[in-house]
Amino acid sequence: MLTRIANGRVVDPAHGRDAVGDIWFSDGLIISPPAAAVADETFDAAGRIVMAGAIDIHSHIAGYNVNVTRLLLPELHRGGAAAPARTPLSTAGWSTFSTGCRYAVMGFTTVVEPAVSPHHALHAHLELADIPIIDKATLAILGNDDFLLGLMRAGESTAIRDYVAWTLSASRALGVKVINAGAATAFKFNARKFSLDDVVPFYGVSSRQIVKTLQRAVCDLGVPHPLHVHCNNLGIAGNVDTALATIAAAEGLPLHLAHVQFYSYGTEGSHGFSSAAARLAEAVNATPCVTVDVGQVMFGQTVTNSADVMRQFNARRQARPRKSVIIDGDANGGGIVPYDYRADNFHNAVQWAVGLELFLLINDPSRVFFTTDHPNGAPFWTYPDILALLMSRELRAEWMTRLPAAAVELTTLPAIRREYSLRDIAMMTRAAPARLLGLSDRGHLGPGAVADVAVYAEQADRAKMFAAAALVFKNGELVVRDGEVLHYRFGRAFAVSPGHDRAIDRRMTDYYQRRYGVAADVFAVPDAAIGRPDPIERVPCAS
Amino acid sequence: MGGAWIDGRPVTVEAAVAEGARLLGASRLAVIAGLGTDVAGARAAVALAERIGGAVDHMHAGATLRDLDVLREAGMMLTTPNEAGLRGDLLLLVGAGLPAAWPDLPQRLIERTPGAELGSAFSRRVIRLCPGRSVREVAASGVSTRTVGRDPAELAGLLAALRARVAGRPVGAAAVPARQLDALADELRAARFGVAVWSAGELDALTIEMLCRLVEDLNAKTRFSGCPVPGADNAAGVLQACGWMTGYPIRTGFGRGFPEHDPWRYEALRLIESGEADCAVWISAYRAATPEWRRDVPMVALCAEGTAFGRPPRVQIAVGRPGVDHAGVEHLLATGTLSAVPAAAPSDAISVADAIARIAASLPGDRASPC
Numbered sequence: 001m002l003t004r005i006a007n008g009r010v011v012d013p014a015h016g017r018d019a020v021g022d023i024w025f026s027d028g029l030i031i032s033p034p035a036a037a038v039a040d041e042t043f044d045a046a047g048r049i050v051m052a053g054a055i056d057i058h059s060h061i062a063g064y065n066v067n068v069t070r071l072l073l074p075e076l077h078r079g080g081a082a083a084p085a086r087t088p089l090s091t092a093g094w095s096t097f098s099t100g101c102r103y104a105v106m107g108f109t110t111v112v113e114p115a116v117s118p119h120h121a122l123h124a125h126l127e128l129a130d131i132p133i134i135d136k137a138t139l140a141i142l143g144n145d146d147f148l149l150g151l152m153r154a155g156e157s158t159a160i161r162d163y164v165a166w167t168l169s170a171s172r173a174l175g176v177k178v179i180n181a182g183a184a185t186a187f188k189f190n191a192r193k194f195s196l197d198d199v200v201p202f203y204g205v206s207s208r209q210i211v212k213t214l215q216r217a218v219c220d221l222g223v224p225h226p227l228h229v230h231c232n233n234l235g236i237a238g239n240v241d242t243a244l245a246t247i248a249a250a251e252g253l254p255l256h257l258a259h260v261q262f263y264s265y266g267t268e269g270s271h272g273f274s275s276a277a278a279r280l281a282e283a284v285n286a287t288p289c290v291t292v293d294v295g296q297v298m299f300g301q302t303v304t305n306s307a308d309v310m311r312q313f314n315a316r317r318q319a320r321p322r323k324s325v326i327i328d329g330d331a332n333g334g335g336i337v338p339y340d341y342r343a344d345n346f347h348n349a350v351q352w353a354v355g356l357e358l359f360l361l362i363n364d365p366s367r368v369f370f371t372t373d374h375p376n377g378a379p380f381w382t383y384p385d386i387l388a389l390l391m392s393r394e395l396r397a398e399w400m401t402r403l404p405a406a407a408v409e410l411t412t413l414p415a416i417r418r419e420y421s422l423r424d425i426a427m428m429t430r431a432a433p434a435r436l437l438g439l440s441d442r443g444h445l446g447p448g449a450v451a452d453v454a455v456y457a458e459q460a461d462r463a464k465m466f467a468a469a470a471l472v473f474k475n476g477e478l479v480v481r482d483g484e485v486l487h488y489r490f491g492r493a494f495a496v497s498p499g500h501d502r503a504i505d506r507r508m509t510d511y512y513q514r515r516y517g518v519a520a521d522v523f524a525v526p527d528a529a530i531g532r533p534d535p536i537e538r539v540p541c542a543s
Numbered sequence: 544m545g546g547a548w549i550d551g552r553p554v555t556v557e558a559a560v561a562e563g564a565r566l567l568g569a570s571r572l573a574v575i576a577g578l579g580t581d582v583a584g585a586r587a588a589v590a591l592a593e594r595i596g597g598a599v600d601h602m603h604a605g606a607t608l609r610d611l612d613v614l615r616e617a618g619m620m621l622t623t624p625n626e627a628g629l630r631g632d633l634l635l636l637v638g639a640g641l642p643a644a645w646p647d648l649p650q651r652l653i654e655r656t657p658g659a660e661l662g663s664a665f666s667r668r669v670i671r672l673c674p675g676r677s678v679r680e681v682a683a684s685g686v687s688t689r690t691v692g693r694d695p696a697e698l699a700g701l702l703a704a705l706r707a708r709v710a711g712r713p714v715g716a717a718a719v720p721a722r723q724l725d726a727l728a729d730e731l732r733a734a735r736f737g738v739a740v741w742s743a744g745e746l747d748a749l750t751i752e753m754l755c756r757l758v759e760d761l762n763a764k765t766r767f768s769g770c771p772v773p774g775a776d777n778a779a780g781v782l783q784a785c786g787w788m789t790g791y792p793i794r795t796g797f798g799r800g801f802p803e804h805d806p807w808r809y810e811a812l813r814l815i816e817s818g819e820a821d822c823a824v825w826i827s828a829y830r831a832a833t834p835e836w837r838r839d840v841p842m843v844a845l846c847a848e849g850t851a852f853g854r855p856p857r858v859q860i861a862v863g864r865p866g867v868d869h870a871g872v873e874h875l876l877a878t879g880t881l882s883a884v885p886a887a888a889p890s891d892a893i894s895v896a897d898a899i900a901r902i903a904a905s906l907p908g909d910r911a912s913p914c
Contacts, residue, residue, distance in 0.1 A: 064880065067786045072615050074804055077790050082800025088593050088913045092802050094790040097913060122872065123881040126582065127787045130914065146660060188630060188736060190766050202660040313762070316618075323618035328768050330625050330879065488911060515658065516625055517651070518877050529872050529883035531583060531914065 001040045002026045003476060008045025008455060011422045012052065014431040014444035018423050023050055025451035028476040032447045045455050048470055051426050052445050053109025053452030055433035058228075058258055058293050059374040060305050061099050062113045062127035062136070064120045065334045068325050069305045069375070070094050072336055076301065086487045087132075100132035101485045102381050107454030107469040110135045110433075110442060110491075114177055114228060114258065115307045117141050117332040121171035122525045128493050129532045133479055135452075135491035137437065139228055140173035141307055143181040143210045145331035147511060149203040152213055159507070164217040165500035166508060172495040172525045172536055174437060175225030176218050180232050180308045181210035184333035187310040194310060195232050196245050207232055208249055219253050221498040222542035224438020226254035226291065231263055234311045238267040240276035247283050250290050256436070259295025259373035260284075261355040268410060271346055275411035277354045281361035284368070291436060292362070293369035296355035296386050298378035299343045305375060309333025341378070349407035351377075353400075359390055360416045365424045366432040384466035390420040391462050438539050439494065451476035492537040499541070545848075545892050551855030556893060556901075563824075563843040563858040564905035570822030570841070572798065573597035576811035576834060577846075579776030579827040581871030582881060584895030585784040586914045588826065591899050593789075594910050598796035598820070600811035601781050602832065603774030606743040608806050610771045611782075611792055613752045620758050622738060622768035623879035628655030633668050633734035637702075637741040637754060639675035639695045644742035644772040645876060652740070653686050670727065673698040673718075691727055692718050695745065702753040705731075709760055731757075737767040744774065772876070776829050777865075779874035780881055788913070812836050828862050828895050845898050863892030 005023040012018075024033050060066055070077070077093030084090065089097035103111055111131075116124040116138040128136045142148055142164065151160045164176060182205065183194035189201040196208045215227040231246045233239040243263035247255075257263075266276035284292055301320075306312055309326060312335020316324040320340040327334035341348040355377065362368040370387075374380040389396050393416070400408050408414060420428075434443025441450045455471040468483025479486055512520035527535060547559035554562075567573050575588045578601040592599045601607065613619060627634065628651060641648055657665050666687075671678060673692040692701045697718035704717035708728040717724055731737060739758050743751060754769070761767035773779035785793050791804035807813070814820035815836040823842045825834050831850040834842075842856040847864060865871030866884035869892070875882045903912060 062787075064783075067783055070786050070790050071611060071782075071792055072618075074615065074791055079790075079801035079803075083593075085910045088590065088911055089788060089802075091800075092789045092791075095802075096787045098790075119878065119880050122883060123783065126784075126872065126881065130586075130787060132913075146658060149660075188626075188766060190735070202662065319618075323616065325614060325618055326620045326768075328620075328622040328626055328766075330623050488913065514656075515629070516878075517655070522875075522878055522882050523880075524883065526883050528870065531586065 002034070002037060004039035004042045005045050005050055005453065005455065006042055008048045008050035009458070010050045010445060011426045012445040013423050013427040015446050023445055023453060025453070025476050028451050030445055030447055030449040030451050043455070043471060047458050049422060049456045049458055050445070051107070051454050052430045052443050052449065053454050053472065053474070054107050054429040055110040055437070055443055056103070056108055056371065056380065057112050057369050057433045057436060058114040058371045059111050059380055060113065060115065060376070061111060061131065061374070062096065063116050063124035065115070065305050065307065065327070065336065066127065068334070069303055069336050072323065072325055073303055073338060076303070087485050090485060096127050096130040097132060100134050104133040104472055104474070104480050104485055105468055105483045106383060106466060107456065107472050108134060109452035109454070109472070109474055110439070112137045112139065112174065112437065114139045115141055115179065116171060116173065117307065117329055118167055118171045119330045119523050121173070121523065122529060125172060125493060125525050125530050125535070129490070129530050129535055132488040132490055133474055133485065135494065137174035137494040138171065139175045139177035140167050140171040141177045141179055141332050142167060142214055143178035144184040146515065149182070149185065149200060149205055152205045152209065153203045159504065160213060161217045161220050162500040162504035164214065165221055165498040166504045168223070169497045170524060172493065174494045174496055174539060175223055175228055176214055177228045177230070178211055178214050179230040179332070180234070180310060181207040183207070183232065183308065183310045184331070187313065187333065188328055192310070192314065196242060196249070211246070211249060215250070215253055215255055223496055223498060224539065224541065225436060226256045228256045228258055230258045230308060234262045234308055235315065237265050237273045239263050239265055240279055243280055244283050247287050247290050250287060252289055254289050256291045258293055259371065259376065260292045261295040261297060261351065261358060261377065264354045264358060269406070273347055273350060275350055275354045275357060277357035278361055278412050281358055284362050285364070291367045291369065292358070293371040294355050294358050295371055295373035295377045297341050297348065297351040298372065298382040298385065299341045299348065299352065300378065301340045302375045302378055303336060303338040305336050307332050307334050309335045311335070312337050343402055344404065346404050346407045349403040350410060352403070353408060353411040353413040356389060356396065357411055357413050357416065360418045365427040368428060369433060369436070370429050384463040387425060387466050388463035390425070393417055393419055437494070490532050492535055494539050495536050496539050496541050546861045548855065548859040550857060556860060559858050559860050560898070560901045561905055563902045566822055566841045566843060566857060567595055567824070567902065568907050570595070572814070572820045573822040573824060574811045574814045574820040575599045575824040575826065577602050577826040577832065578781050578793065579829045579832060580781065580895040581777060581828070581865035581873050582780050582784045583871060584826065584828065584899070585781040586788065587896040587899035589785055589788045590913050591903055593797045593802070594903060594906065594912070596797050596800070598809045598811070598814065599785060599793055600809060601778055601793045602776060602827070603778040604793045604810070606774050607778050607782055608792065608794065609743040609746065609748045609751060612748050613755055617752050617755060619755050620762065620768045622770055624652060624770060624876055625879055627738040627740065627770050628652045629658040630661055630736045631667065631738040632665060633670065633730065633737040635731070635737060635739040636669060636671045636674070637739055638673060638698055638746050639677045640742035640744040640746070641740065641772065642677045644744055644774070647876070651877065668730070670730070673701060691723065698746070699750040699753060702750060702757060706753060706757040706760060709757060731761055731767070732765060734765060734767060737761065737765070738770050739767070740770045740772065742772045773874060776827065776832070777873045780872065783874065783881060815840055825856070826895055828864055843902070845895050848892070860893065860898050862895050862898055863890060865894070868892040869894050
């Protein structure tokens with residue numbers, strides 16, 4: 001079927017396009033406008049903005065830790081409306097079904113679950129399979145596992161590369177995540193803090209060495225997505241030094257730092273807590289091999305869900321409501337700590353401002369990525385409000401009047417005049433994330449791209465505009481109209497399977513028998529177990 | 544192999560499916576109970592309940608929800624059976640229910656080779672708290688084991704006293720002499736990675752909470768965590784599937800078109816005996832289990848080959864066993880997570896998921912299925 005979206009303002013920075021024009025697609029793919037053809041279906045997009053579907057590179061939406069979050073906090077997600085017949089369970093609060101619907105109505109079509117412990121990979125893929133509409137991916141957590149740390153201790157760098165490849169294949173993941181490298185294991189040995197040059201007991205390797213080792217392996221394997229790093233010392237006053245040291249450790253190879261808002265703190269002022277966002281932004285601007293996502297804080301009740309178990313254990317006394325789950329998992333860990341960010345709280349006000357400073361002070365919209373580290377900074381359904389703040393300094397000024405003045409003064413936000421354009425938004429939320437993930441067929445509207453298209457009604461209230469897309473197409477099929485999901489269709493999960501020496505397979509078999517007393521493949525993720533037809537799409541590695 | 548019956552008379556599966564759909568379509572409130580099935584069967588059951596405005600309950604929900612109530616009211620520190628076996632130098636086995644809940648515990652946990660990273664000086668001790676008559680059932684060679692307290696009825700008081708002594712607070716008379724209590728408190732504090740292991744089957748929520756608070760208190764100075772052993776019949780796997788699909792655990796109903804969780808309201812036994820539910824779907828694929836209720840309600844039974852009921856259900860379909868007749872995803876103790884189990888002896892026995900899909904396809908009305 002030939003479809004035409006007519007006369008919309010097409011914002012496609014990947015092709016340098018920001019002009020009124022048409023988008024044509026057929027069989028799920030964007031095509032060049034045909035010479036003399038009549039579309040089977042035409043959608044009038046006059047007065048509307050047309051972009052590729054948005055891509056979220058870091059959002060905790062699926063897996064064991066996410067499910068513990070649901071079960072811990074039933075009081076926070078009570079439903080109240082019956083689901084329409086065409087979209088069962090879409091109103092079930094915090095469910096996989098409502099997650100897909102809520103993303104789709106905002107025009108998001110691809111989302112990455114950034115933290116899956118390899119032993120929980122099947123569970124994560126089962127949950128992803130029950131998220132409608134969107135395509136998805138996972139990142140596999142490495143850096144605390146005995147096998148890797150043992151290889152590092154023994155100096156076996158070739159085997160490390162093969163082991164990383166084996167893990168990515170076995171977990172059906174798109175990339176590698178490292179979280180406070182070594183800390184979850186150190187915590188099991190009763191360490192209570194862990195910095196970049198601290199050393200994991202017994203193995204004698206430092207956090208920095210773990211990050212560098214994994215960075216090198218990911219690069220050598222040709223995995224498109226850079227090593228995705230959750231740094232040490234999250235949330236601690238003065239931790240900008242940790243972030244700066246980690247950025248410096250990139251040493252010219254690609255490195256992605258996650259939710260850097262949580263690492264942009266200084267120690268000034270009467271609370272000993274201030275914004276150091278300007279310093280972090282400067283370092284990012286000066287280091288082209290580094291990308292970051294922000295992890296914006298927004299006010300309201302949420303829950304922090306992180307595999308940084310040491311951090312979550314230390315933070316549990318700030319839980320609101322006062323309960324938490326702390327997990328010493330296989331190799332990795334987890335911590336679920338509910339939290340309520342309040343506009344009248346000094347620290348929270350600084351955090352809110354810091355995130356916006358980072359967006360606005362990092363110059364290149366293709367190297368700063370749009371996240372709240374859902375749900376850690378805020379739920380993802382706050383995205384429209386954040387976009388509105390980025391696009392209007394007047395709106396930011398109005399928000400700041402409601403915050404403690406002493407907090408705002410410890411940031412540079414009041415002085416920042418920059419406003420994001422639609423082109424900046426499209427670059428940051430479409431073109432750049434597609435490239436960062438190695439997904440060449442999306443994030444843009446050129447011929448050959450997948451027909452994931454979001455159409456918004458142009459309006460001055462940008463929050464309202466981005467909250468409910470006028471139309472969303474997924475693989476060329478209309479799935480959202482006027483902010484409502486019309487019906488379900490199910491996407492696929494992207495995964496890499498880098499080439500490697502198969503000797504590692506035998507080695508892992510032996511290792512699992514010795515350490516776990518089970519076959520290694522008992523943690524496997526077979527297609528047939530995932531519960532949807534053709535659930536995985538393979539993304540090539542650069543060889 | 545296989546089979547289907549209506550009122551005890553052999554029929555085709557097609558006829559049984561049609562009659563099952565008719566019964567569910569005609570019911571006011573149906574409860575899907577038992578739920579002894581793999582993840583695919585659990586997903587199908589939740590989807591079915593949503594479609595017909597029914598409720599879901601699992602045969603071991605009582606125990607599952609005792610652990611979950613402690614978690615969601617007070618919080619919890621958790622570790623996996625693997626981590627407990629690899630690094631647990633003090634294993635605190637609590638109550639009388641563990642041998643039944645985890646028959647392999649001696650081999651998989653106590654006798655497990657610790658990780659090399661723990662060093663050659665590692666030594667493991669096992670302490671059994673109030674094991675009741677099950678004390679003889681946990682036999683493990685070469686690992687120092689002792690028992691503190693005997694009668695499980697004393698457990699709540701003993702844990703409270705122990706928690707107080709760990710924190711240095713005074714206690715009155717306890718189930719064990721003060722000196723033994725203090726020695727135990729010292730031993731817990733001296734553990735480097737202690738693990739409390741329990742089964743909620745025969746423990747009440749307050750006892751579990753006291754144990755979990757004790758575990759948390761110990762983390763002020765050392766490392767300690769908890770390992771609750773889940774119930775049988777894939778209770779943990781069904782809990783996970785229900786959780787991600789609805790946001791809630793089992794004992795959830797869809798009468799108003801959206802999921803509502805209420806452990807009292809949506810207990811299958813109570814719904815049936817009170818007359819609130821007028822139809823039941825009983826699912827037990829792992830073994831020949833039958834419901835606890837006595838009231839005669841129209842029942843669609845999807846159950847293991849050879850299950851015999853006192854009164855024949857209106858509809859009965861013999862289903863395959865996950866991991867035997869067909870592959871299935873379940874929560875395994877050996878992995879501590881959801882795992883794909885291949886079919887050990889594949890057959891053409893219908894699975895719970897397939898049976899429910901066929902029933903749902905025969906229901907009146909047109910409603911999309913989420914799975």
